[in-house]
Amino acid sequence: MDQVKVLIRDGALTPGDRLPSERELCQRFGVSRVTVREALRILEASGLVTIRVGAHGGAFLTAPSTDRVGEGLADLLTMSALTAGEVTETRKIVELGALPLIVERATDDDIDALFKLAEEGQAAVDEDAYTVDISARFHIRLAECAHNTALAMLIQSFHGPMLMSLREAREHAPAMGKRGTDEHRRLAEAIRERDLAAAQHVMSEHIARTAQRVSHGAEQD
Known part of the structure; x- marks a missing residue:
């Protein structure tokens, strides 16, 4: 499995290419069919x-989708012992x-989507x-306006930790939402x-403001 990944990374294999048969893979790597089938199963998963x-x-080799890669990163982040303060620092x-990329590249459709999310938040x-999920959805859509796949994957994978930090901030400011939605609208403008x-x-x-709230909570702890 690792050797196949190296071939992909080095460009020897590209999306659409058909891998050698099980028999050929067994001979090339000196392993059993059981091993080859398990490796293929993991590569497929x-x-x-x-x-x-x-x-x-x-x-057949495929290009991993943004959602698939984002899910993998999300799992790693969710299982890590992240604090709300660390998440907020990273978001900043x-x-x-x-x-700069967002302001330069956002399309009319992107901007319309941001205003729509801001309106939904105000409603x-x-x-x-x-809910904090409304805020997170705005920030994920905002990142997509940069039209940079790596950034979109990163922010999408940060969805769980972002919700965690926002929930913690809300514990110290239960009325949050009004000012945030106004700032979302101003960002869109x-x-x-x-x-x-x-x-x-x-x-x-x-x-x-979120950083201040989670920091205040940490001081109280």
């Missing part, structure tokens, strides 16, 4: 190969760093039904106007 049956079947670095606040300085100012205040 990880999204690196697709197994097809029939006369033209076999193991990543989300502020992404803003939830008005109905006293605001700044991106629509291609105003990077304004977007950075809003984002800095937005995340700094």
Whole structure:
């Protein structure tokens, strides 16, 4: 399995290529069919190969999807002993760093989606039904506006830890939501106007407030 991954990494195998037959793999790597089949099963589960049956079947290399890679990263992050403070610090670095790309690359559809999410958030606040998941969805969609696959994977994988940090912040500020949704709208406006300085100012205040809340909770602990 590791040797197949090396071939993929070195460019010797590319998406769409058919891997050698089980017999050939056994001979090449000096292992049994049981070992080859187990390796193929793991590669298939990880999204690196697709197994097809029939006369033209076999193991074919595929490109892992954003969702598949994001899920793998999410599992690693979820199982790690992350603190809300660490998550918020990382968000500050990543989300502020992404803003130049977002302001430059966001399409009209992206901006419309941001305004729609901000409106949904405001409606939830008005109905006293605001949840931290609404905030997380806005930030994930915001990252997608950069049109950078690596960034989208990273932010998507951060969904669970982000929710954890937001929930902790909410414990120390139960009424949170109103100001946050207003800042979401202001972010959308700044991106629509291609105003990077304004977007950075809003984002800095937005995340700094969460950082202050989780820090306050840690001090109390």
